[in-house]
Amino acid sequence: MRAVLLFTLIVVPGMAQGQGGPLSRTAEHERLDFLVGEWQTTVAPLQEGGEQLHGVMSCAWRIGGLWLEERIRLEFPGRGVRESLELITYDPSRKMYVGTWQDNLSARSTPFVGEWLEDGTFVMTANLQGADGNSVSTTVRYTRISDTEIHMEQFVTTRADAPRLVFKQVLRKTS
Numbered sequence: 001m002r003a004v005l006l007f008t009l010i011v012v013p014g015m016a017q018g019q020g021g022p023l024s025r026t027a028e029h030e031r032l033d034f035l036v037g038e039w040q041t042t043v044a045p046l047q048e049g050g051e052q053l054h055g056v057m058s059c060a061w062r063i064g065g066l067w068l069e070e071r072i073r074l075e076f077p078g079r080g081v082r083e084s085l086e087l088i089t090y091d092p093s094r095k096m097y098v099g100t101w102q103d104n105l106s107a108r109s110t111p112f113v114g115e116w117l118e119d120g121t122f123v124m125t126a127n128l129q130g131a132d133g134n135s136v137s138t139t140v141r142y143t144r145i146s147d148t149e150i151h152m153e154q155f156v157t158t159r160a161d162a163p164r165l166v167f168k169q170v171l172r173k174t175s
Contacts, residue, residue: 039171040172041056071086084103
C-alpha cells in the first residue's frame with residue numbers, strides 16, 4: 001500500500017504532465033532571482049494614526065531551483081505575529097507564473113497566477129471567496145527599486161469596486 005501511495009504521489013504527477021524527467025530552470029525562473037535573500041520589511045500605515053509594522057522576509061530557491069519559497073513574518077503589536085508562506089514557479093506548459101499562498105490567519109491555501117508588466121513590475125493575482133461569500137481579487141505588486149530595495153503593494157477588489165490599496169511595504173535586503 002505504501003509503495004502504491006509513494007508511486008502515486010511522486011511518479012504519476014510528472015507522468016500526467018508528460019514530463020520525461022525533472023524540469024530545468026528557465027530564464028523565467030531567473031527573473032525572480034531579485035527576491036532571493038533575507039529582507040527587513042516595514043509596512044507603512046495607510047490611515048492617519050495607524051502604526052508602522054515591522055518584520056522579515058526570506059526567499060530561497062527550493063526543489064531543484066524550480067520553486068521560490070517566500071516566508072514572511074510580520075509583527076502586529078498587541079495582536080501577535082502573522083506568518084505566511086508562498087511558493088512560486090514558472091509553468092512552461094501554461095506559459096505563466098503560478099503558486100500558492102498560505103498563512104496562519106486561515107486554513108486555506110490560495111492559488112495565484114503571476115506576470116511581468118512592461119514597467120518591470122512582477123504582479124501576482126488571486127481570486128477567492130470573501131468571508132461574506134462574494135468574490136474577492138487580491139493583487140500583489142513587487143517593484144524592484146535597487147539590488148537592496150523592493151517595494152511591495154497589495155490591492156483588493158470586491159465586486160465591481162475599484163482596487164483598494166491594503167498595504168505598502170518596503171523591503172531592504174540584509175543578506
